[in-house]
Amino acid sequence: MSATSDNQTGGIYDVIVLGAGPVGQNVADHARAAGLSVAVVERELVGGECSYWACVPSKALLRPVIAVADARRVDGARQAVTGRLDTGRVFARRNRYVTDWDDTGQAEWVKSIGADLFRGHGRIAGPRRVTVTGDDGAHHSLTARHAVAIATGSGPALPDIPGIEEARPWTNRHGTDSSSVPARLVVVGGGGVGVEMATLWQGLGSQVTLLVRRRLLPRMESFAGELIERSLTEAGAEVRTGVQVTGLRRPDPAGPVTLTLDDGGELEADEVLFATGRAPATGDIGLDTVGLTPGSWLDVDTTCLVDGVDGDWLYALGDVNHRALLTHQGKYQARTAGDAIAARAAGRPVDDAPWGDHATTADQHAVPQVFFTDPEAAAVGLSAEQATGAGHRVQVVDVEFDAAQGAKLYADGYRGHARMVVDLDREVLLGVTFVGPGVSELLHSATVAVAGEVPLKRLRHAIACFPTVSEIWLFLLAAYRRD
Known part of the structure; x- marks a missing residue:
């Protein structure tokens, strides 16, 4: 990565994008496709957190762990799994x-769409203005005719605990770019990052202890965390719920770290990984120059325009608007906002009605998410608790996966659970959750059903192939009809 800009001139553009991760790339691509000139600013690697420290590396590392676990669930294949994972090859993968x-490849892609790439730290310098400071101190002044899109993402939020600086804890970045396996690893946090990191490093040979304040995956149906906790425990990890870390000690930088817990006990490990939340990467991007608070999450309307900024020019996409800290959801916002920017630039009407071309309606109704644990946990829409809390009159339908012949063939003793949350007044789905091996590939069908508000009377005519894991839909719908 060069230290300064790939474009040395600065100047005026239709659109300026802060952040060249997947979200920034998508809004740039849609703006360019509409014929708008675009400048993209990136202070780290083009491709962002997802490409280098989050989604891509974590899934690349998890896949060998899950593949071996899947093989061990099939008689005949189980006997062929005779050794441990080759960690060197896993890290090389x-x-x-x-x-x-x-x-280099992603930077070339940005330029291939006709956008100019500026490498350095971008800061808003007032309405429609951005300054870029390269690593060598060079400055570039950019002006946007129509839009500035903030797509700077988020970073790990470490708790304010005595000794945390001395302990030098891992975050998601250390958890995905490290190439040595600690003998003992403590993971703090039971959300998506926490359970995936516990699955990954236990599979690679660490003795993992997972510390959780409440329960695993607290925003999903409770059975998701319960099944994953059971599986982690069977794999040899220790899961401790209802505990918090109150202090850390690591007097020898090359030695172990000691954790003090709120129950008065202590725990020693070779490394500790905190997965305790995210903070918006908006602390030093000039928000104060347009009346916003540095370091804050940014509230947006349905087209991703930032609230409280006059002139319809400032957009916030992906993690920074705190709607759903998921790459695919940020890319959806970016595509939608990119088209809205183009419409406003051309003076065309903006279709921001629910489910309109320029409305991010799915952010409220049909957000899909998958955690690549063993078993996988996949969900879209509202949980039963969320639906009831929102005032819907619902029916909850639960089915065990062993009802489906396809699941039994997929894995001997297949263990998993499926739930759909039905809006009784409209007879459409408000949410669906699957937990089990391989269920990530079932999720898009549920997302189509939820986003499309497909009537259950019609959905029963969508026939699942025999014998596949997707036969679970047949049993869910049959259970609803019986009830």
Whole structure:
């Protein structure tokens, strides 16, 4: 990565994008497709957190762990699994998928769509103005005719605990770019990052202890966390719920770290990984120059325009608007906002009605998410608790996966659970959750059903192939009809 800009001139553009991760790339692509000139600003690697420290490396590392677990669930294949994972090859596989942290290919893609790439720290300098400071101190002044899109993402939020600086804890970045396996690893946090990191490093050979304040995956149906906790425990990890870390000690930088817990006990590990939330990467991007608070999440309307900024020019996409800290959801917002920017630039009407061309309606109704644990947990829409809390009159339908012949063939003793939450007044789905091996590939069908508000009377005519895991739909719908 060069230290300064790939474009040395600065100047006036229709659209300026802060952040060249998947979200920034998508809004740039849609703006360019509409014929708008675009400048993209990136202070780290083009491709962002997702490409180098989050989605891509974590899934590249998790796949060998899950593949071995799947093989062990099939008689005949189980007997062929005779050794441990080759961690060197697992890390090498990860390195291939992150292109050895070389962003040349993604930088070339940005330029291939006709956008100008500026490398350096971008800061808003007032309405429609951005300054870029390169690593060498060079400055570039950019002006946007129509829009500035903030797509700077988020970073790990570490708790304010005595000794945390001395302990030098891992975050998601250390958890995905490290190439050595700690003998003992404590993971703090039971959300998506926490359970995936516990699954990953236990599979690679660490003795993992997972510390959780409440329960695993607290925003999903409770059975998701229960099944994952059971599986982690069976794999040899220790899961401790209802505990908090109150202090850390690591007097020898090369030695172990000691954790003090709120129950008065202590725990020693070779490394500790905190997965305790995210903070918006908006602390030093000039928000104060347009009346916003540095370091804050940014509230937006349905087209992703930032609230409280006059002139319809400032957009916030992806993690920074705090709607759904998921790459695919940020890319959806970016595509939608990119089209809205183009419409406003051309003076065309903006279709921001629910489910309109320029409305991010799915942010409120049909957000899909998958955690690549063992078993996988996948959900879209509202949980039963969320639906009831929102005032819907619902029916909850639960089915065990072993009802489906396809699941039994997929894995001997297949263990999993499916739930759909039905809006009784309209007879459409408000939410669906699957937990089990391989269920991530079932989720899009549920997303189509929820986003499309497909009537259950019609959905029963969508026939699942025999014998596949997707036969679970037949049993869910049959259970609803019986009830």
